[in-house]
Amino acid sequence: xxxxxxxxxxxxxxxxxxxxxxxxxxxxxxxxxxxxxxxxxxxxxxxxxxxxxxxxxxxxxxxxxxxxxxxxxxxxxxxxxxxxxxxxxxxxxxxxxxxxxxxxxxxxxxxxxxxxxxxxxxxxxxxxxxxxxxxxxxxxxxxxxxxxxxxxxxxxxxxxxxxxxxxxxxxxxxxxxxxxxxxxxxxxxxxxxxxxxxxxxxxxx
Numbered sequence: 368x369x370x371x372x373x374x375x376x377x378x379x380x381x382x383x384x385x386x387x388x389x390x391x392x393x394x395x396x397x398x399x400x401x402x403x404x405x406x407x408x409x410x411x412x413x414x415x416x417x418x419x420x421x422x423x424x425x426x427x428x429x430x431x432x433x434x435x436x437x438x439x440x441x442x443x444x445x446x447x448x449x450x451x452x453x454x455x456x457x458x459x460x461x462x463x464x465x466x467x468x469x470x471x472x473x474x475x476x477x478x479x480x481x482x483x484x485x486x487x488x489x490x491x492x493x494x495x496x497x498x499x500x501x502x503x504x505x506x507x508x509x510x511x512x513x514x515x516x517x518x519x520x521x522x523x524x525x526x527x528x529x530x531x532x533x534x535x536x537x538x539x540x541x542x543x544x545x546x547x548x549x550x551x552x553x554x555x556x557x558x559x560x561x562x563x564x565x566x567x568x569x570x571x572x
Contacts, residue, residue, distance in 0.1 A: 371430075372430060372431055372432060372433065373421065373430070373432050373433070374432065374433040374434070374435060374440075375413055375414075375417055375418070375421075375432060375433070375434050375435070376413075376414070376417075376434075376435050377399070377411040377412060377413050377434050377435065377436045377437075378411060378412050378436070378437060379409065379410065379411055379436055379437055380398065380410040380411055380412050388458075388459070391412050392415070392458070395414065395415050395416065396412040396413065396414065396415060397412065397413045397414070397415050397418055397457050397458070397459065397460060398410070398411075398412055398459055399411050399412065399413050399418075399459060399460040399461070399462060400460075400461055400462065401434065401436075401441055401443055401462045401463075401464055402461065402462070402463065402464065403463040403464045403465075404463075404464035404465070404466065404469070406464065409436065409441075411434070411436055413434075413460070415456065415457060418448075418457050418460060419456065419457050422448065422457065426512065427445055427448075428444075428445050428446075428473060428474065429444075429473050429474075429475065429510045429511075429512065430444075430445075430510070431443070431444050431465060431507055431508060431510070432444075432445070432462075434462065441462075441464055442464070442465050442466065442507075443462035443463060443464055443465060444462065444463050444465050444471055444473075444507055444510075445460060445461070445462055445463075446461045446462065446463045447460070447461040448460045448461070465507035465508075466507070467506070467507075467508055468506070469506070469507040470504055470505070470506060470507070471504070471505065471506075471507045471510070472502060472503070472504055472541060473502070473503060473505065473510055474500040474501070474502050475500060475501050475502075475503055475510075475511050475512075475513060475514055476499065476500050476513045476514070477496075477498060477499060477500060477501060477513065477514050477516055477548060477549075478513050478514065478515050478516065479494065479496075479515075479516050479518055479549065480515050480516070480517055480518065481517050481518050481519040482494070482518050484518065484519040484520065485518040485519065485520065485521040485522075485551065486520065486521070486522050486523075487521050487522040487523040487524075487525060487551035488518065488521075488551065490523070491553075491554050492522075492523040492551045492552060492553060492554065493551070493552050493553075493554055494518070494549055494551060495549060495550045495551070495552050496548070496549045497546075497547050497548055497549055497550065498546070498547075498548050498549075501514060501529065501532075501540060501548070502540070502541040502542070503534070503538050503539060503540055503541060504538070504539050504540075504541060505535075505537055505538040505539075506537050509535065509537055509538070511534075511535055511538060514532050514534075515532075516531070516532060516548055516549065517531070518551075521551050522551065523551050523552065523553050524550075524551065524552075524553075525550065525551050526547050526549070526550045527547070527548050527549045527550070528545045528546065528547055528548065529542075529545055529546050529548060530545045531548075532548070
């Protein structure tokens with residue numbers, strides 16, 4: 368499952384606009400908005416340090432959080448954030464309100480395992496990753512942390528498709544076809560007959 372949930376303290380913002388946002392950032396705060404669930408959006412401000420820590424910890428966009436706005440708590444999922452292109456600090460965050468039956472679309476990272484058991488990689492083949500992340504529909508309270516893709520037995524020329532990944536119950540891909548996640552390709556210099564034979568010999572052993 369996804370990363371452990373966390374809570375952020377926030378204050379409601381009365382004033383919005385560029386001038387107000389600049390003033391917040393000077394005071395170590397980030398402007399943000401909570402929207403969705405058929406309710407009016409709420410403009411809030413959050414601690415820059417707290418949000419930046421959460422972003423750098425990983426899993427920010429796939430972890431449901433609680434935001435305490437002046438004592439009232441909202442369950443949310445981060446949907447977007449903006450970074451300053453020069454100084455790399457967080458400028459703004461959008462949060463989506465969620466409940467137990469909320470369906471969300473999220474990008475889930477792909478992890479590749481058992482590279483040492485791939486004949487193609489053993490003989491010098493290269494793993495060509497087509498998708499580092501896969502976008503899925505899933506319940507907000509059951510977001511997968513990552514998908515494992517098993518490379519055992521994969522040879523040069525093989526493609527790995529999404530159908531080879533076991534998706535948890537209630538999780539479906541946004542793209543409705545058996546798309547390619549990665550391929551194993553020959554290195555630029557090619558693979559010698561001896562290397563290929565050695566790889567096949569090890570696989571049979």
